[in-house]
Amino acid sequence: MPDEIQLTPTSYIVLGLLSMFVGEATPYDLKGMASASVGQFWTLPHSQLYAEPARLARAGYLTENQEQSGRRRKLYSLTELGRDALENWLGVLTPEPYVLRDPALLKLFFGAEAHTLAEGQLETHRLKLAEYEALAQHDAGTGPRGPWQALELGIRHERETVRFWSEHSQTTEREPPI
Amino acid sequence: MPDEIQLTPTSYIVLGLLSMFVGEATPYDLKGMASASVGQFWTLPHSQLYAEPARLARAGYLTENQEQSGRRRKLYSLTELGRDALENWLGVLTPEPYVLRDPALLKLFFGAEAHTLAEGQLETHRLKLAEYEALAQHDAGTGPRGPWQALELGIRHERETVRFWSEHSQTTEREPPI
Protein backbone atom coordinates (compact mmCIF):
# COMPACT_ATOMS: atom_id res chain seq x y z
CA MET A 1 0.00 0.00 0.00
CA PRO A 2 2.38 2.67 -1.19
CA ASP A 3 1.27 6.13 -0.21
CA GLU A 4 1.33 8.70 -2.93
CA ILE A 5 4.29 10.92 -2.40
CA GLN A 6 6.00 13.51 -4.45
CA LEU A 7 9.56 12.84 -5.40
CA THR A 8 11.87 15.72 -4.74
CA PRO A 9 15.50 16.22 -5.71
CA THR A 10 16.38 14.83 -2.33
CA SER A 11 14.47 11.70 -3.20
CA TYR A 12 16.39 11.25 -6.39
CA ILE A 13 19.65 11.73 -4.62
CA VAL A 14 18.80 8.85 -2.35
CA LEU A 15 17.63 6.71 -5.22
CA GLY A 16 20.63 7.67 -7.28
CA LEU A 17 23.19 6.94 -4.64
CA LEU A 18 21.60 3.62 -3.93
CA SER A 19 21.72 2.65 -7.57
CA MET A 20 25.16 4.01 -8.17
CA PHE A 21 27.00 2.33 -5.40
CA VAL A 22 26.02 -0.74 -3.49
CA GLY A 23 22.76 -2.54 -3.42
CA GLU A 24 22.10 -1.83 0.17
CA ALA A 25 23.00 0.99 2.47
CA THR A 26 22.23 2.58 5.78
CA PRO A 27 21.50 6.26 6.11
CA TYR A 28 24.92 6.62 7.57
CA ASP A 29 26.44 5.12 4.46
CA LEU A 30 24.43 7.45 2.33
CA LYS A 31 25.70 10.33 4.33
CA GLY A 32 29.24 9.35 3.53
CA MET A 33 28.58 8.80 -0.14
CA ALA A 34 26.70 12.03 -0.49
CA SER A 35 29.25 14.25 1.14
CA ALA A 36 31.99 12.71 -0.95
CA SER A 37 30.28 13.17 -4.25
CA VAL A 38 27.05 14.88 -4.96
CA GLY A 39 27.34 16.87 -1.77
CA GLN A 40 29.75 19.17 -3.55
CA PHE A 41 27.02 20.79 -5.47
CA TRP A 42 23.86 19.82 -3.72
CA THR A 43 24.12 19.96 0.00
CA LEU A 44 21.57 18.62 2.36
CA PRO A 45 21.58 18.16 6.11
CA HIS A 46 22.30 14.65 7.17
CA SER A 47 19.04 14.44 9.00
CA GLN A 48 17.43 14.37 5.59
CA LEU A 49 19.21 11.18 4.80
CA TYR A 50 17.46 9.54 7.67
CA ALA A 51 14.06 10.99 6.99
CA GLU A 52 13.98 10.61 3.25
CA PRO A 53 14.71 6.88 2.90
CA ALA A 54 12.04 6.15 5.47
CA ARG A 55 9.62 8.18 3.46
CA LEU A 56 10.61 6.47 0.24
CA ALA A 57 10.28 3.07 1.85
CA ARG A 58 6.80 3.87 3.03
CA ALA A 59 5.87 4.73 -0.51
CA GLY A 60 7.34 1.58 -1.97
CA TYR A 61 10.43 2.90 -3.67
CA LEU A 62 12.77 1.20 -1.26
CA THR A 63 12.73 -1.81 0.97
CA GLU A 64 13.76 -1.33 4.51
CA ASN A 65 15.08 -4.03 6.70
CA GLN A 66 16.54 -3.77 10.05
CA GLU A 67 19.54 -5.67 11.31
CA GLN A 68 18.77 -8.20 13.95
CA SER A 69 22.19 -7.94 15.55
CA GLY A 70 23.71 -5.20 17.67
CA ARG A 71 23.04 -1.83 16.20
CA ARG A 72 19.86 -2.75 14.51
CA ARG A 73 20.67 -0.40 11.69
CA LYS A 74 18.24 0.03 8.88
CA LEU A 75 19.33 -1.17 5.48
CA TYR A 76 17.68 0.23 2.42
CA SER A 77 17.69 -0.95 -1.14
CA LEU A 78 15.90 -0.07 -4.36
CA THR A 79 12.73 -1.78 -5.40
CA GLU A 80 11.64 -2.10 -8.99
CA LEU A 81 9.45 0.89 -8.47
CA GLY A 82 12.39 2.85 -7.18
CA ARG A 83 14.63 1.90 -10.04
CA ASP A 84 11.95 2.78 -12.55
CA ALA A 85 11.33 6.12 -10.96
CA LEU A 86 15.00 6.92 -11.20
CA GLU A 87 15.30 5.79 -14.82
CA ASN A 88 12.29 7.78 -15.72
CA TRP A 89 13.56 10.90 -14.04
CA LEU A 90 16.87 10.56 -15.82
CA GLY A 91 15.17 10.26 -19.17
CA VAL A 92 12.91 13.27 -18.87
CA LEU A 93 14.04 16.64 -20.14
CA THR A 94 14.46 19.33 -17.59
CA PRO A 95 13.99 22.87 -18.70
CA GLU A 96 14.36 24.12 -15.13
CA PRO A 97 17.25 26.49 -14.68
CA TYR A 98 19.67 26.32 -11.84
CA VAL A 99 19.38 28.26 -8.65
CA LEU A 100 22.49 30.11 -7.76
CA ARG A 101 22.60 31.57 -4.31
CA ASP A 102 25.66 33.56 -3.67
CA PRO A 103 25.87 35.68 -0.54
CA ALA A 104 28.72 37.62 -2.06
CA LEU A 105 26.63 38.43 -5.08
CA LEU A 106 23.92 39.71 -2.82
CA LYS A 107 26.34 42.01 -1.09
CA LEU A 108 27.72 43.19 -4.37
CA PHE A 109 24.24 43.97 -5.52
CA PHE A 110 23.53 46.07 -2.49
CA GLY A 111 26.63 48.10 -2.85
CA ALA A 112 29.50 46.37 -1.11
CA GLU A 113 32.93 47.20 -2.45
CA ALA A 114 33.90 44.66 -5.05
CA HIS A 115 37.53 44.55 -4.07
CA THR A 116 36.69 43.95 -0.45
CA LEU A 117 34.48 41.05 -1.38
CA ALA A 118 37.10 39.79 -3.75
CA GLU A 119 39.54 39.25 -0.93
CA GLY A 120 37.31 36.73 0.74
CA GLN A 121 35.91 35.20 -2.37
CA LEU A 122 39.10 34.65 -4.24
CA GLU A 123 40.55 32.52 -1.54
CA THR A 124 37.45 30.42 -1.20
CA HIS A 125 36.96 29.83 -4.86
CA ARG A 126 40.56 29.21 -5.69
CA LEU A 127 40.58 26.52 -3.06
CA LYS A 128 37.43 25.01 -4.37
CA LEU A 129 38.74 25.08 -7.87
CA ALA A 130 41.95 23.38 -6.87
CA GLU A 131 40.02 20.71 -5.05
CA TYR A 132 37.83 20.07 -8.06
CA GLU A 133 40.77 19.94 -10.40
CA ALA A 134 42.51 17.44 -8.21
CA LEU A 135 39.40 15.31 -8.23
CA ALA A 136 39.11 15.54 -11.99
CA GLN A 137 42.70 14.55 -12.42
CA HIS A 138 42.13 11.62 -10.19
CA ASP A 139 39.25 9.94 -11.90
CA ALA A 140 39.87 10.96 -15.45
CA GLY A 141 38.77 8.10 -17.59
CA THR A 142 37.84 5.78 -14.78
CA GLY A 143 34.37 4.85 -13.67
CA PRO A 144 31.06 6.22 -14.88
CA ARG A 145 31.03 9.29 -16.99
CA GLY A 146 28.30 11.23 -15.18
CA PRO A 147 30.15 12.39 -12.11
CA TRP A 148 33.05 13.42 -14.23
CA GLN A 149 30.95 15.55 -16.52
CA ALA A 150 29.18 17.11 -13.60
CA LEU A 151 32.50 17.94 -12.07
CA GLU A 152 33.54 19.51 -15.34
CA LEU A 153 30.67 21.95 -15.24
CA GLY A 154 31.43 22.70 -11.61
CA ILE A 155 34.97 23.52 -12.58
CA ARG A 156 33.86 25.90 -15.26
CA HIS A 157 31.66 27.80 -12.89
CA GLU A 158 34.47 28.06 -10.41
CA ARG A 159 36.93 29.20 -13.02
CA GLU A 160 34.60 31.88 -14.19
CA THR A 161 34.02 32.99 -10.64
CA VAL A 162 37.70 33.20 -9.88
CA ARG A 163 38.21 35.18 -13.02
CA PHE A 164 35.48 37.59 -12.08
CA TRP A 165 36.79 38.28 -8.63
CA SER A 166 40.34 38.52 -9.86
CA GLU A 167 39.38 41.29 -12.15
CA HIS A 168 37.75 43.12 -9.30
CA SER A 169 40.44 42.66 -6.74
CA GLN A 170 42.36 45.77 -5.87
CA THR A 171 45.71 44.51 -6.90
CA THR A 172 44.18 43.45 -10.17
CA GLU A 173 45.62 40.02 -9.70
CA ARG A 174 45.30 37.91 -12.75
CA GLU A 175 44.96 34.25 -13.08
CA PRO A 176 47.87 32.72 -14.88
CA PRO A 177 46.74 31.49 -18.29
CA ILE A 178 45.62 27.89 -18.22
CA MET B 1 12.72 46.17 23.63
CA PRO B 2 14.08 44.58 20.51
CA ASP B 3 14.04 40.83 20.60
CA GLU B 4 17.24 39.15 19.65
CA ILE B 5 16.88 37.74 16.22
CA GLN B 6 19.26 36.34 13.73
CA LEU B 7 19.59 38.17 10.47
CA THR B 8 19.33 35.95 7.46
CA PRO B 9 19.93 36.71 3.82
CA THR B 10 16.23 37.37 3.57
CA SER B 11 16.59 40.00 6.25
CA TYR B 12 19.33 41.75 4.36
CA ILE B 13 17.33 41.71 1.20
CA VAL B 14 14.60 43.59 2.96
CA LEU B 15 17.02 46.00 4.55
CA GLY B 16 18.86 46.43 1.29
CA LEU B 17 15.82 47.12 -0.81
CA LEU B 18 14.58 49.61 1.71
CA SER B 19 17.87 51.47 1.68
CA MET B 20 18.31 51.26 -2.06
CA PHE B 21 15.04 52.63 -3.18
CA VAL B 22 12.66 54.76 -1.25
CA GLY B 23 12.62 55.57 2.40
CA GLU B 24 9.37 53.84 3.04
CA ALA B 25 7.69 50.89 1.47
CA THR B 26 4.93 48.39 1.91
CA PRO B 27 5.52 44.69 1.55
CA TYR B 28 3.77 44.90 -1.73
CA ASP B 29 6.26 47.45 -2.93
CA LEU B 30 9.08 45.25 -1.77
CA LYS B 31 7.61 42.41 -3.69
CA GLY B 32 7.73 44.45 -6.84
CA MET B 33 11.24 45.69 -6.28
CA ALA B 34 12.53 42.27 -5.42
CA SER B 35 11.13 40.46 -8.39
CA ALA B 36 12.46 43.13 -10.70
CA SER B 37 15.96 43.06 -9.38
CA VAL B 38 17.44 40.81 -6.82
CA GLY B 39 14.78 38.21 -7.51
CA GLN B 40 16.74 37.17 -10.57
CA PHE B 41 19.29 35.41 -8.51
CA TRP B 42 17.77 35.05 -5.10
CA THR B 43 14.19 34.04 -5.17
CA LEU B 44 11.90 34.07 -2.24
CA PRO B 45 8.18 33.57 -1.89
CA HIS B 46 6.27 36.77 -1.55
CA SER B 47 4.85 35.68 1.75
CA GLN B 48 8.32 36.18 3.15
CA LEU B 49 8.16 39.82 2.26
CA TYR B 50 5.24 40.18 4.58
CA ALA B 51 6.62 38.08 7.39
CA GLU B 52 10.16 39.32 7.37
CA PRO B 53 9.59 43.06 7.73
CA ALA B 54 7.27 42.39 10.63
CA ARG B 55 9.95 40.32 12.26
CA LEU B 56 12.56 42.99 11.63
CA ALA B 57 10.31 45.65 13.01
CA ARG B 58 9.74 43.69 16.16
CA ALA B 59 13.48 43.50 16.61
CA GLY B 60 13.99 47.19 16.05
CA TYR B 61 15.55 47.21 12.62
CA LEU B 62 12.57 48.83 11.00
CA THR B 63 9.75 51.09 12.01
CA GLU B 64 6.31 50.05 11.08
CA ASN B 65 3.44 52.43 10.71
CA GLN B 66 0.09 51.72 9.42
CA GLU B 67 -1.90 54.03 7.19
CA GLN B 68 -4.92 55.52 8.83
CA SER B 69 -6.78 55.85 5.54
CA GLY B 70 -8.44 53.24 3.37
CA ARG B 71 -6.20 50.27 2.93
CA ARG B 72 -4.38 50.65 6.17
CA ARG B 73 -1.25 49.34 4.58
CA LYS B 74 1.86 48.95 6.65
CA LEU B 75 4.76 51.17 5.75
CA TYR B 76 8.21 50.16 6.78
CA SER B 77 11.39 52.14 6.91
CA LEU B 78 14.89 51.65 8.21
CA THR B 79 15.88 52.64 11.70
CA GLU B 80 19.42 53.57 12.62
CA LEU B 81 19.86 50.05 13.88
CA GLY B 82 18.70 48.69 10.57
CA ARG B 83 20.95 50.92 8.54
CA ASP B 84 23.90 50.01 10.72
CA ALA B 85 23.20 46.34 10.42
CA LEU B 86 23.16 46.65 6.67
CA GLU B 87 26.33 48.72 6.50
CA ASN B 88 28.05 46.30 8.75
CA TRP B 89 27.00 43.31 6.74
CA LEU B 90 28.20 44.98 3.56
CA GLY B 91 31.56 45.70 5.09
CA VAL B 92 32.29 42.26 6.43
CA LEU B 93 34.19 39.78 4.32
CA THR B 94 32.30 36.73 3.26
CA PRO B 95 34.30 33.63 2.67
CA GLU B 96 31.13 31.60 2.14
CA PRO B 97 30.91 30.05 -1.27
CA TYR B 98 27.81 30.06 -3.38
CA VAL B 99 25.29 27.32 -3.45
CA LEU B 100 24.54 26.10 -6.91
CA ARG B 101 21.54 23.89 -7.26
CA ASP B 102 21.10 22.62 -10.73
CA PRO B 103 18.63 19.82 -11.37
CA ALA B 104 20.25 19.15 -14.71
CA LEU B 105 23.61 18.75 -13.08
CA LEU B 106 22.13 16.27 -10.69
CA LYS B 107 20.78 14.23 -13.54
CA LEU B 108 24.04 14.40 -15.35
CA PHE B 109 25.78 13.16 -12.28
CA PHE B 110 23.52 10.18 -11.97
CA GLY B 111 23.99 9.15 -15.53
CA ALA B 112 21.52 10.97 -17.72
CA GLU B 113 22.58 11.44 -21.33
CA ALA B 114 24.30 14.78 -21.73
CA HIS B 115 22.87 15.50 -25.14
CA THR B 116 19.35 14.82 -23.96
CA LEU B 117 19.77 17.21 -21.12
CA ALA B 118 21.37 19.72 -23.40
CA GLU B 119 18.22 20.02 -25.45
CA GLY B 120 16.26 21.33 -22.52
CA GLN B 121 19.01 23.29 -20.92
CA LEU B 122 20.25 25.13 -23.94
CA GLU B 123 16.94 26.73 -24.60
CA THR B 124 16.47 27.79 -21.01
CA HIS B 125 19.90 29.25 -20.58
CA ARG B 126 20.06 30.98 -23.90
CA LEU B 127 16.85 32.73 -23.02
CA LYS B 128 18.11 33.71 -19.65
CA LEU B 129 21.33 34.97 -21.11
CA ALA B 130 19.52 37.07 -23.66
CA GLU B 131 17.35 38.54 -20.96
CA TYR B 132 20.34 39.43 -18.84
CA GLU B 133 22.19 40.95 -21.72
CA ALA B 134 19.23 43.09 -22.58
CA LEU B 135 19.12 44.28 -19.01
CA ALA B 136 22.81 45.04 -19.00
CA GLN B 137 22.50 47.01 -22.19
CA HIS B 138 19.70 48.95 -20.68
CA ASP B 139 21.31 50.23 -17.53
CA ALA B 140 24.90 50.41 -18.60
CA GLY B 141 26.39 53.41 -16.90
CA THR B 142 23.23 54.52 -15.16
CA GLY B 143 22.44 54.23 -11.50
CA PRO B 144 24.35 52.45 -8.79
CA ARG B 145 27.14 50.15 -9.77
CA GLY B 146 26.24 47.17 -7.58
CA PRO B 147 23.32 45.74 -9.51
CA TRP B 148 25.22 46.10 -12.70
CA GLN B 149 28.22 44.21 -11.41
CA ALA B 150 26.03 41.50 -9.99
CA LEU B 151 24.36 41.17 -13.33
CA GLU B 152 27.75 40.89 -14.95
CA LEU B 153 28.62 37.85 -12.87
CA GLY B 154 25.25 36.34 -13.63
CA ILE B 155 25.92 36.77 -17.31
CA ARG B 156 29.23 35.03 -17.06
CA HIS B 157 27.72 32.06 -15.36
CA GLU B 158 25.06 31.84 -18.00
CA ARG B 159 27.55 32.14 -20.81
CA GLU B 160 29.64 29.38 -19.38
CA THR B 161 26.61 27.21 -18.94
CA VAL B 162 25.46 27.74 -22.49
CA ARG B 163 28.92 26.92 -23.70
CA PHE B 164 28.98 23.72 -21.71
CA TRP B 165 25.68 22.44 -22.96
CA SER B 166 26.47 23.48 -26.50
CA GLU B 167 29.50 21.28 -26.47
CA HIS B 168 27.45 18.39 -25.26
CA SER B 169 24.54 18.76 -27.58
CA GLN B 170 24.27 16.13 -30.24
CA THR B 171 24.54 18.42 -33.16
CA THR B 172 27.60 19.92 -31.55
CA GLU B 173 26.11 23.34 -31.96
CA ARG B 174 28.55 26.05 -31.21
CA GLU B 175 27.97 29.46 -29.87
CA PRO B 176 28.94 32.11 -32.32
CA PRO B 177 32.02 33.87 -31.04
CA ILE B 178 31.23 36.93 -28.99
Add this chain to the structure above:
DNA sequence: AACATACCATCCGAAACGGACCGTTGTCAA
Protein backbone atom coordinates in the same frame (compact mmCIF):
# COMPACT_ATOMS: atom_id res chain seq x y z
C1' DA C 1 38.45 -0.69 34.15
C1' DA C 2 38.64 3.62 32.17
C1' DC C 3 38.68 6.18 28.32
C1' DA C 4 38.88 7.85 23.71
C1' DT C 5 37.02 7.72 19.26
C1' DA C 6 34.62 6.53 15.64
C1' DC C 7 30.18 5.23 14.47
C1' DC C 8 25.18 5.89 14.20
C1' DA C 9 20.81 8.01 14.88
C1' DT C 10 16.98 10.93 16.48
C1' DC C 11 14.78 15.08 17.68
C1' DC C 12 13.21 19.63 17.60
C1' DG C 13 12.79 24.63 17.02
C1' DA C 14 13.20 27.86 13.53
C1' DA C 15 12.95 29.13 9.03
C1' DA C 16 11.55 28.81 4.20
C1' DC C 17 8.32 27.39 0.83
C1' DG C 18 4.58 28.05 -1.96
C1' DG C 19 0.17 28.07 -2.99
C1' DA C 20 -4.76 28.81 -1.67
C1' DC C 21 -7.67 32.18 -0.55
C1' DC C 22 -9.80 36.69 0.31
C1' DG C 23 -10.98 41.57 0.27
C1' DT C 24 -10.40 46.26 -2.14
C1' DT C 25 -9.82 49.70 -5.56
C1' DG C 26 -9.96 51.27 -10.11
C1' DT C 27 -11.46 51.15 -14.98
C1' DC C 28 -13.85 50.40 -18.87
C1' DA C 29 -17.52 48.84 -21.52
C1' DA C 30 -22.49 47.67 -21.92
Add this chain to the structure above:
DNA sequence: TTGACAACGGTCCGTTTCGGATGGTATGTT
Protein backbone atom coordinates in the same frame (compact mmCIF):
# COMPACT_ATOMS: atom_id res chain seq x y z
C1' DT D 1 -24.65 53.45 -13.55
C1' DT D 2 -23.68 49.29 -12.93
C1' DG D 3 -21.49 45.29 -13.47
C1' DA D 4 -17.41 42.83 -14.60
C1' DC D 5 -12.79 42.20 -14.64
C1' DA D 6 -8.06 43.26 -13.84
C1' DA D 7 -4.77 44.71 -10.83
C1' DC D 8 -3.77 45.64 -6.16
C1' DG D 9 -2.64 44.24 -1.45
C1' DG D 10 -2.43 40.92 2.02
C1' DT D 11 -2.98 36.70 5.15
C1' DC D 12 -2.83 32.01 6.30
C1' DC D 13 -1.44 27.50 6.81
C1' DG D 14 0.27 22.85 5.88
C1' DT D 15 4.56 20.94 4.38
C1' DT D 16 9.68 20.83 3.89
C1' DT D 17 14.04 22.03 4.88
C1' DC D 18 17.62 23.45 7.74
C1' DG D 19 21.02 22.54 10.92
C1' DG D 20 22.51 21.98 15.30
C1' DA D 21 22.06 19.72 19.97
C1' DT D 22 21.99 15.58 21.94
C1' DG D 23 22.72 10.95 23.08
C1' DG D 24 23.45 6.23 22.54
C1' DT D 25 26.57 2.01 20.91
C1' DA D 26 30.59 -0.64 19.23
C1' DT D 27 35.69 -0.99 19.06
C1' DG D 28 39.89 -0.68 20.49
C1' DT D 29 43.72 1.06 23.76
C1' DT D 30 46.30 2.03 27.82
